Amino acid sequence: MTSPISSNFLLYNTIASMAKAMPELTQSDSNSSSIGSSTSPSTFFAMLMNAMMESIEENNSTASQTGAQVSLPTLTTPLTAPLTNSYNPAISIPPLNTKEVPTAATDTSDLKFKPTQFIKLDNTLEGKLSGTAAHFINAGKKYDLDPNLLSAIAIHETGNGSSRAAQDKNNVAGMMGKNGLRSYASVEDSIFDMARNLRQNYLNQGKDTIAKIGAKYAPVGAANDPTGLNNHWTNGVSNQYSKLT
Template identity: 65%
Template sequence: MNIGGLSSNWLLQKTIMDTSRLGNSKLSSLSSLTSSSFEQLLEQVLLQTELNQKSSGNLDISSLLMTSLGSVVPQTGAGVSQSVTLTSKTTGSDNLDAHLKGVLQNTGHLFEEAGKKYGIAPALLAAISIHETGNGTSNAARFKYNVAGMMGKNGLRSYSSIEESIFDMARNLRQNYLDKGKLTIAQIGAKYAPIGAANDPTQLNNHWVTGVQRYFDTLTTGGNFA
């Protein structure tokens, strides 16, 4: 069956009814979404469903939808309910610095400054950078000063400094994501690191939403990375 040929309204209603099988936390998070927000999240779910169908040959669309939804929506449901938190400016640079390593060490003030300029939670910027760079240890971060996986015409962009990369990431998130209604980590991830992308042969994008969410939650609670 062709996933793309299914009615989006039917999928929306079907998935909402079936979310009870995912547990109360996910059900309450999904039920609180607006129709437009849910449809943005659904884009990622449908893509994962299509990939699952191709790999398994399974024609049970209902089962595939639930499997995909379970992999896309974080266990706590936090990824679909933090639109306010993502634009908060309450994270302190000292708290960020306590978690930043490698080339990201002592850059908490830069995430604070970029967050203030573009109205984005510094913790979100830091969480994306930590996930994208293995907390400041990737070759892209060390040799190209690219801390956000930002792409150009010739592949990964090169920057003159970590500061330039952080501010460019913040600009991109504000102009191309938050200002366009992508207000949760799950919604951002569906575009920022789409599952099945041609430039992701090792399928690392499968872990983008849960990874960024985990770091964001840790940075905003002051805990330690497990």
């Protein structure tokens, strides 16, 4: 079995190669004298190389007698990939209620589903509501509600997609949960939840006009409305609804 190649062996070969490559001085150089020295550069270089090689051989001999091995320095600290930020707090989003809510026979309102001008609605919606016209229409079909009513409420509640609730929580209808405004996984979920709530708890309960819906949806003087915004809910939604129809 062969022993590992010593780093001194590599150094020895390097020095030997340098010595061989040292050009010999010409005869004229060897005959000439240098200032302050009687030894020529080539002779001095050769003496230096010999001294270095003798020192290396002496070190190798000592290491062999003591059983020590000369090894190259090794990297003792393992290389690791940069740490990533694993802190990713989850936002609590309650499950979406997607149950079917049929239209009550007592609902004789004019707020049931009806054809909608898609291009007009799509061009009206902005901010977080941009590109959601199809969701309003599909939610209106599922719960038999006028898509323009759903859109008018969302536009009024969010300032046409600019509110913090819409931006941070995907909440476009002012829907409340146990701890304040609800959070949704998407704006589409918020639209469908609003439609379900309106059909189940408003239209099917005889709240068949925007004014009647507003009296329950955004009651004046409510504890969660300290600035009195609910005073403008009915007129605000009615104005948006008129623009869309």
